[in-house]
Amino acid sequence: MTWTFDPPAPGVFAPPRRDTGCAVAAWLWSLAGLILLMVLLGGATRLTESGLSITQWKPLTGVVPPLSPEQWAAEFENYRRIPQYAQVFPDMDLSGFKVIFFFEWAHRLLGRLIGLYAALPMLFFWANGRLPGRLKPQLLGLIALGALQGFVGWWMVKSGLVERTEVAQERLAIHLTLASLTFAWTVWMAAGETFRRSGEGEPAPGARIFAFVLLALVFVQIFFGGLVAGLRAGRVYMTWPLIEGRFVPPLDELAAMSPPWRNVLDNMLTVQVEHRFTAYLLLALGLAQAVWLAIEEGAAPATRRALVFLALVAVQAGLGITTLLLAVPLWAGLAHQGFAMIVLAAATLNAQALAREG
Known part of the structure; x- marks a missing residue:
């Protein structure tokens, strides 16, 4: 048989x-x-x-x-x-x-x-x-x-x-960054199953690279935010835009610890400066992306996504400043941390959409 x-x-x-x-x-x-x-x-x-x-x-x-x-x-x-x-x-x-x-x-x-x-x-x-x-x-x-x-x-x-x-604080920052990576990974997969190829054609040259650079920079900023949180550095130097009367503190204060690499992780002043200036860089690059795509693409979906990302980064910067000036009350700290995930989601969706186009 x-x-x-x-x-x-x-x-x-x-x-x-x-x-x-x-x-x-x-x-x-x-x-x-x-x-x-x-x-x-x-x-x-x-x-x-x-x-x-x-x-x-x-x-x-x-x-x-x-x-x-x-x-x-x-x-x-x-x-x-x-x-x-x-x-x-x-x-x-x-x-x-x-x-x-x-x-x-x-x-x-x-x-x-x-x-x-x-x-x-x-x-x-x-x-x-x-x-x-x-x-x-x-x-x-x-x-x-x-x-x-x-x-x-x-x-x-x-x-x-x-x-x-x-x-x-470095372990806290790693823990937060891993959670953020898990979140972004899930959003990436969800968007891939929700949206198909748009048929809009090839995006402007370099648009994908720009989007992924911004996505990577958001992760860097979240890591620095974890360091600020772990050191309670948001409860010192509670002025903006100046720190101790200066826009950029003196180098000897930024590098006060020995060996010098410790300042990146352990110096409250240096860590806060890292977090602030990465925010400025994100705003500048987000604005550059939006202006460039508006010139290259006009009112295309890529331009609209870039404008949304820029607006979200600006709101997040405002939340960060508010949190600092108010000495990190619970509601402001949570709003700032939660909105960081919204910015990350927007950066992830933009990169995912550009990877899908063409």
Whole structure:
């Protein structure tokens, strides 16, 4: 007897592709929204000094918060052993600890939920033949990036548990930049599934390079913003446009630390100058892109995208100045961090659209 296997008819395990793109795109856009929420919750955790309230990393059992008085007492005792409690919150009681604990617990829980929300639909769409081949390696890369982000988050927290009262600013900046990369990667894939080739023809020479340079510069600015946040450098030199009466501080103050490379990461004045002047550069290049495309392309979609990007960068600069002048209140800090993701999304969509045209 000869055994044969007839593959299932289309629509059984591999439904027709005509409705697939919408479902995959909707999933990816909602995933990007969750990552944006994660960035905002991470900002709130930092601004409320909650990030060190959970002193252990329990990837599975950490989903459940303390449920009994004994468990809460044990968690609080763990927190009282680290320098932050003794030097920053020596008068904190158990009720105050519960507030900062739940900020950090919610941040970690949302990270786990995002991991599931990324992995389970991906497996479903893949098993049912609904994922385009081009998306499969990109999604695997996204899952790997999410796993790396979890490890980096704990590596960041560990830096503040022994000798410091806060996490290391360079680790915080890496953590934020990785989250931003994850967000941009998801937006890129979502846009690719939502929009097809525009048929507008080849963009102006150099437009793609310009767009990717701006996208890279947004990531650099987000990294510098992470350094400013980690050093609490937004609560010093709270004047604009001058710093200590000068537009550019003296070189000996910018390079006061030894070895010189430490100033890039550790000198509060230098870090704030890096963040400010990268913002100026983004504004200048965004304006140059908009003017150039208006001359080369007229009222083309590329020009409109460039104008939107320029407007968003200008709003973000205004939020940054407001945050600085007000000494980083919670609402302003969160608005500034959240709007950075909007600027990043605009830069990503512009680069993705130009890569798709032609």
